[in-house]
Amino acid sequence: xxxxxxxxxxxxxxxxxxxxxxxxxxxxxxxxxxxxxxxxxxxxxxxxxxxxxxxxxxxxxxxxxxxxxxxxxxxxxxxxxxxxxxxxxxxxxxxxxxxxxxxxxxxxxxxxxxxxxxxxxx
Numbered sequence: 001x002x003x004x005x006x007x008x009x010x011x012x013x014x015x016x017x018x019x020x021x022x023x024x025x026x027x028x029x030x031x032x033x034x035x036x037x038x039x040x041x042x043x044x045x046x047x048x049x050x051x052x053x054x055x056x057x058x059x060x061x062x063x064x065x066x067x068x069x070x071x072x073x074x075x076x077x078x079x080x081x082x083x084x085x086x087x088x089x090x091x092x093x094x095x096x097x098x099x100x101x102x103x104x105x106x107x108x109x110x111x112x113x114x115x116x117x118x119x120x121x122x
Contacts, residue, residue: 002066004026007060007061008060009058009060011026011058012056014052014057015031017052017053019036020035020036021033021034021035021036021039022034022039022050022051026071031071032070032073033070034073038072038074038075038076039075040075040076041077051075051080055081057075058075058078059078060073060075060076060078062074
């Protein structure tokens with residue numbers, strides 16, 4: 001039984017984008033290409049309008065080359081982003097490193113005392 005059978009829908013991560021298509025990593029062995037003609041039934045002017053590097057998408061297996069661990073893929077007619085995780089923006093809270101800065105002098109004094117006590121015991 002093939003791991004990636006024709007017609008099967010699987011999840012992969014976009015690893016690269018070229019003028020002719022999108023490279024997708026499926027697992028530690030298999031990678032695939034979504035040719036530009038398999039992105040949309042309409043004319044694709046800019047592939048970056050459809051996917052971004054690092055994005056997790058659903059793809060349909062068109063053909064598998066078991067010998068070379070390569071898969072031809074398609075996102076045409078697929079809701080390829082439906083289960084992708086939404087990432088929240090990191091929001092700065094304004095506290096930064098001040099709590100650490102306020103405690104730093106005390107930690108340094110504690111370490112100095114600890115080291116001096118170790119040296120006295122020697």
